[in-house]
Amino acid sequence: MEDEALVGQIRRGNREAFRLLVLRYQRPLFRFLGLLGFDGASCEDLAQQTFLSAFRALADFDPARARFSTWLFTIAKRHASHERERAHRHHETPATEATDALSRSPAPDPAEAAALAQRMRTLDAALGSLPQELRSTFLLSQIKELSLGEVAAVENCPIGTVKSRIHRARERLRLALAPGETS
Amino acid sequence: MSNCNEVQEKIARGESLSQAERAHTTACASCAPVIADFSVLEAALSALGAAVPAGFADRVMAGLAAEGCASSRPPRQWVPLALAYAAGVLAVLNVAGFLASVFIASVASGGTP
Numbered sequence: 001m002e003d004e005a006l007v008g009q010i011r012r013g014n015r016e017a018f019r020l021l022v023l024r025y026q027r028p029l030f031r032f033l034g035l036l037g038f039d040g041a042s043c044e045d046l047a048q049q050t051f052l053s054a055f056r057a058l059a060d061f062d063p064a065r066a067r068f069s070t071w072l073f074t075i076a077k078r079h080a081s082h083e084r085e086r087a088h089r090h091h092e093t094p095a096t097e098a099t100d101a102l103s104r105s106p107a108p109d110p111a112e113a114a115a116l117a118q119r120m121r122t123l124d125a126a127l128g129s130l131p132q133e134l135r136s137t138f139l140l141s142q143i144k145e146l147s148l149g150e151v152a153a154v155e156n157c158p159i160g161t162v163k164s165r166i167h168r169a170r171e172r173l174r175l176a177l178a179p180g181e182t183s
Numbered sequence: 184m185s186n187c188n189e190v191q192e193k194i195a196r197g198e199s200l201s202q203a204e205r206a207h208t209t210a211c212a213s214c215a216p217v218i219a220d221f222s223v224l225e226a227a228l229s230a231l232g233a234a235v236p237a238g239f240a241d242r243v244m245a246g247l248a249a250e251g252c253a254s255s256r257p258p259r260q261w262v263p264l265a266l267a268y269a270a271g272v273l274a275v276l277n278v279a280g281f282l283a284s285v286f287i288a289s290v291a292s293g294g295t296p
Contacts, residue, residue, distance in 0.1 A: 170196070
């Protein structure tokens with residue numbers, strides 16, 4: 001069933017239809033938040049806030065203006081941005097998702113594990129060093145559930161700008177991870 | 184034969200390559216290192232991203248229930264009320280107009296109302 005049809009059911013009082021939307025978007029949402037650098041606990045908090053906000057604001061969602069996915073990720077981006085500002089004000093340095101990813105990864109042998117750990121740290125640092133606009137656009141482009149047009153809608157910029165930002169971000173990250181580069 | 188710049192641009196943008204372009208990258212000394220570098224990036228990126236914890240959807244639904252969230256605004260009951268009120272006012276005016284016309288007719292004919 002299409003997202004918009006589920007939204008219609010929720011508006012008619014079928015709250016369980018919202019569960020289907022949560023199940024549909026939880027994985028890409030967690031991926032997006034993880035890529036933004038939030039650790040597992042923060043991802044869960046932010047994802048929960050995003051879904052609750054979406055539910056509360058469902059009356060304002062207009063399918064003629066945006067797809068549900070675009071709208072949901074716009075809400076997620078706003079919550080993530082607020083959390084970043086809050087953490088910055090309190091001088092917090094949350095554990096990064098790269099650290100979490102490392103702890104989840106099976107390590108076949110110590111040398112490979114060390115190389116992987118180094119790559120993840122380098123990638124995390126390179127992502128963190130991207131200008132905010134580049135980083136946000138690039139990370140949204142990593143969510144396969146979003147088309148370039150939808151990324152452009154979330155970022156409120158033309159598709160050409162999205163393509164350009166993706167290109168620049170990927171090039172910077174590639175250079176950071178290229179053999180011989182040090183972080 | 185694919186143009187190297189074009190192929191490398193597509194790789195850099197993360198776009199999928201055609202079969203001919205893929206074949207080109209395996210043989211081209213200029214494109215092969217680029218695709219190798221980006222493969223490292225893709226692999227590292229795919230390892231990032233938080234896993235969804237078990238029971239997350241249940242917790243979201245429990246959160247909705249706990250907050251007593253409403254997904255839409257309450258129905259706009261003032262609309263039918265306003266219509267009913269307007270109909271009532273019109274009915275009263277109608278009756279008043281009728282009575283007034285009877286009174287005027289009565290006065291005009293010299294009778295008492």
